[in-house]
Every structure is written in C-alpha cells, then in structure tokens.
Amino acid sequence: MKKLLLCLLATFLSVSLVACTSSKQVENTSDATDISEVSTESVNQNEPITLKIGVPTAPPALPVLRMMDTNALGDNVVIEIDIWDEPETLIAMVQDGNHDFFAFPLTVISKLYNKGLDVRLMNVNTWGVTYFMTSDPEFSTWSDLKGKTLYVPLQSSPPDALTQYFLTEAGLTVGEDVTIIYASTSEVATMLASGEAEYATLIEPQVTKVMLENTNVRVAYSFEKEWQRVNHTETKIPNAGFGTTQTFINENPELTLSFQKAYEEAAAWVNENPAEAGALAEKYLGLKAALIEKALPTMGLSFQTAVDSKEELDMFYNLLNGFNPEMIGGKVPDEAMYYDAE
Structure with missing residues (x-):
C-alpha cells in the first residue's frame, strides 16, 4: 500500500503549474536595465540574440516578466516566452532545439534527464x-x-x-x-x-x-x-524550477550564469513588489493584476539554486523512487543533473 x-x-509533484492554451510569444521591448554585474558586459559585447523561454502561466513565469521589462540581460538580448499548458508541450519544446530555458516540473526534468536528454536543473523556485x-x-x-x-x-x-x-x-x-x-x-x-x-x-x-x-x-x-x-519532516515540497540544456551551457556559459543571477534578483523583486508584479502578469500574460497581487503570498515563489536545494530534492526524488521509479525516469537523478556555476 x-x-x-x-x-x-x-x-x-511535477507541479503544478497550469497555463494558457497554445504557445504565445511576448517580446521584451523595454529600454531599462537592471542586473548585477555578473557577465553582463561580456553578454553586451556579443551579437544580438533572442532567448526563447518555455513557461506556464504560473509563479515561475513572474520573474521572467520582470527580466523582460528591465532588459535584465542587456540591450542586445531579447527574451521571448512561449506558454506551455501541459507537460507534453514542454517536452516538445525541449526536444525541438529552438528553446533555451524552461520552467520545469521537477518530475519532468528528472524523467527527461534519466532518458538521456542533456537537461540541467538550475534552480528551484516554486514550493508547496x-x-x-x-x-x-x-x-x-x-x-x-x-x-x-x-x-x-x-x-x-x-x-x-x-x-x-x-x-x-x-x-x-x-x-x-x-x-x-x-x-x-x-x-x-x-x-x-x-x-x-x-x-x-x-x-x-x-x-x-x-x-x-x-x-x-x-x-x-x-x-x-x-x-x-x-x-514527519520540516522539509518543504519542491515543485518546479528553471533549467536549460548542457549544450546551451557549454555554448553560452556567461549568459547562463547571467540568467541565473538575474532570475534570482527578479524573484526577490516580485515578492517585494506584488502590485507591480501583478501589473506585469496582466501586461504579458493576460492575468488580472489584482489577482496576482493577492495570491503572491501563497504562491510559494522562493529562489534556491539546485545545488542548495539538494536536501529537499533528495527527499523528494528518493520518496518517488521508492513509490514508482518510472515517475522520475527509473531512478533518482545523479548530481550531474544539477547546474553548478562553480
């Protein structure tokens, strides 16, 4: 039993996050800049690039909206979001080779990793x-x-x-x-x-x-x-996080690190500015600003790197592995799945 x-x-625990129907792209057009110094200068020296990011209409998307609105990755980096409404759509985004970062339910990324895809978990951002x-x-x-x-x-x-x-x-x-x-x-x-x-x-x-x-x-x-x-634990339930592929990391190490740092800052901003975050959700996702503002305290949006979340992830994955290994791709994912900038 x-x-x-x-x-x-x-x-x-693959999360919860349910979204808009078909994919929708939103382009960053703001002229503001706001990011820590991590590798932004080197990113700005590169040719203009477009980052395509798969997100649901759920908590993990909100920091990305802030990043778009502030040109957090530099003026030469355009962020486009594609909305996924079910895990199958997300998996197709990973496999199409046209997307760069993804908001992953944690069971989905484990299953993909254990099936041989080169996905990497960068952070955990949604809990309980x-x-x-x-x-x-x-x-x-x-x-x-x-x-x-x-x-x-x-x-x-x-x-x-x-x-x-x-x-x-x-x-x-x-x-x-x-x-x-x-x-x-x-x-x-x-x-x-x-x-x-x-x-x-x-x-x-x-x-x-x-x-x-x-x-x-x-x-x-x-x-x-x-x-x-x-x-009988005080451990939080990890639900979802952001990730990318090892291929993207190898080809864009500084941009990957910049994304991680910018996302962390943006997540903190979202929690500190619920009204403004709600306005961004209405602007880019069509959600009601007042709803997002009221719901934010119970959305479970909290940034931790994947490496720093290891205790919670180990408990989560080991529990699921004992229950039904196929839920996570047949085994507990090893540490190589976790992105570590150091």
Missing part, C-alpha cells in the same frame, strides 16, 4: 503551491471523502499524484472509495467557483481566484503542511 501511495505522489479546496462546510478530514467525487487538474500531474498519496494514506482507494475526475486547471477552477464541483485540488493563483468568486469555497488543506505531517 505504501508503494502504491508513493507512486501517485510522484506524478503530483497546491491546496485542497471544498465548499462542503462539514468536511474536516480526508476520510470524509469516502463516496465523493473529486476534481483534479491534469491526470498524472503533480496535483493528481499528491492528492492520491494523501487519499491512500487516509485509507481510501481511488476508483472504489473515491472518484476522481480530471480536467484542466482553469476548468476545475470554474466548476469549483460555480458550485458544480464540491471538492477539488488546485494551485495558485487559481486558489485565490476561486475564493474571490465564491465565498463558500475554502482551503481545507495545504499540501505542504500535509506533506510535513505525513512524512
């Missing part, structure tokens, strides 16, 4: 961003879901895996005791807000959006707190 619950957990929500005033524990129907974003996604993990830990069998219906994140949010769905798993900023639209809906569980309770 323990093995079974661990299998489903894995898929979840998933919540279980309900409009049922009587709901108090997972066991109350016996005989109920739950709505979950994207089958085999991190929210799906962790939802099933907690249900199994509570002694419930999915498909027998509990029915799960899968849909896109936006569809789940709409059904929950309208009252069509009574129980659902969601991620930010959709969590805040639903509660603003329907005051009867509440957060019943923070998945991060449940993770800590079930596993």
Whole structure:
C-alpha cells in the first residue's frame, strides 16, 4: 500500500503549474536595465540574440516578466516566452532545439534527464503551491471523502499524484472509495467557483481566484503542511524550477550564469513588489493584476539554486523512487543533473 501511495505522489509533484492554451510569444521591448554585474558586459559585447523561454502561466513565469521589462540581460538580448499548458508541450519544446530555458516540473526534468536528454536543473523556485479546496462546510478530514467525487487538474500531474498519496494514506482507494475526475486547471477552477464541483485540488493563483468568486469555497488543506505531517519532516515540497540544456551551457556559459543571477534578483523583486508584479502578469500574460497581487503570498515563489536545494530534492526524488521509479525516469537523478556555476 505504501508503494502504491508513493507512486501517485510522484506524478503530483511535477507541479503544478497550469497555463494558457497554445504557445504565445511576448517580446521584451523595454529600454531599462537592471542586473548585477555578473557577465553582463561580456553578454553586451556579443551579437544580438533572442532567448526563447518555455513557461506556464504560473509563479515561475513572474520573474521572467520582470527580466523582460528591465532588459535584465542587456540591450542586445531579447527574451521571448512561449506558454506551455501541459507537460507534453514542454517536452516538445525541449526536444525541438529552438528553446533555451524552461520552467520545469521537477518530475519532468528528472524523467527527461534519466532518458538521456542533456537537461540541467538550475534552480528551484516554486514550493508547496497546491491546496485542497471544498465548499462542503462539514468536511474536516480526508476520510470524509469516502463516496465523493473529486476534481483534479491534469491526470498524472503533480496535483493528481499528491492528492492520491494523501487519499491512500487516509485509507481510501481511488476508483472504489473515491472518484476522481480530471480536467484542466482553469476548468476545475470554474466548476469549483460555480458550485458544480464540491471538492477539488488546485494551485495558485487559481486558489485565490476561486475564493474571490465564491465565498463558500475554502482551503481545507495545504499540501505542504500535509506533506510535513505525513512524512514527519520540516522539509518543504519542491515543485518546479528553471533549467536549460548542457549544450546551451557549454555554448553560452556567461549568459547562463547571467540568467541565473538575474532570475534570482527578479524573484526577490516580485515578492517585494506584488502590485507591480501583478501589473506585469496582466501586461504579458493576460492575468488580472489584482489577482496576482493577492495570491503572491501563497504562491510559494522562493529562489534556491539546485545545488542548495539538494536536501529537499533528495527527499523528494528518493520518496518517488521508492513509490514508482518510472515517475522520475527509473531512478533518482545523479548530481550531474544539477547546474553548478562553480
């Protein structure tokens, strides 16, 4: 049983992050500059280049918007973002050879790495961003879901895996005791807000959006707190991070380092300036500025390099490997997957 619950957990923690429909490109046109001194001068001496970055409409994208708006990588570097709305689209971006940086669910990058692709994880930037929500005033524990129907974003996604993990830990069998219906994140949010769905798993900023639209809906569980309770740990749940390929690193070492430093600074700025970050999300992604501003405190946006996140990543990957190795590509990824500028 323990093995079974661990299998489903894995898929979840690939993150959560759900996005716009088809790919959309946004070009950086601002004249402002704002970045630390790391290799910017050498980047500026190069020929003009365009960086194509795959992101979801979720927390990892927000620092990139700040970088675009400030020309953080120098006047000769144009940033374009392509939106991915499901892991399959992201994987296609990695394989097409036309993209340079990616916001990765952590299970996805591990699976790609273990399958032989030269992907590298640069940082972890999103932690504990998933919540279980309900409009049922009587709901108090997972066991109350016996005989109920739950709505979950994207089958085999991190929210799906962790939802099933907690249900199994509570002694419930999915498909027998509990029915799960899968849909896109936006569809789940709409059904929950309208009252069509009574129980659902969601991620930010959709969590805040639903509660603003329907005051009867509440957060019943923070998945991060449940993770800590079930596993007797203070460790945070790592959900997503930015990465690139070893090929890109080899060909552009200074630009890679500049991106990492600029992203770290931009993530700090986003957390310190929620109103301004919301305005950027509305400008570039079409999200409501007020929604992003209100949701930011619970979005779990916090920068750590991949190397500095090793403790959390080791626990995460080892747990999933014991549950179902295929969720992470057959084994715990070795340290070569982690980008280290030193």
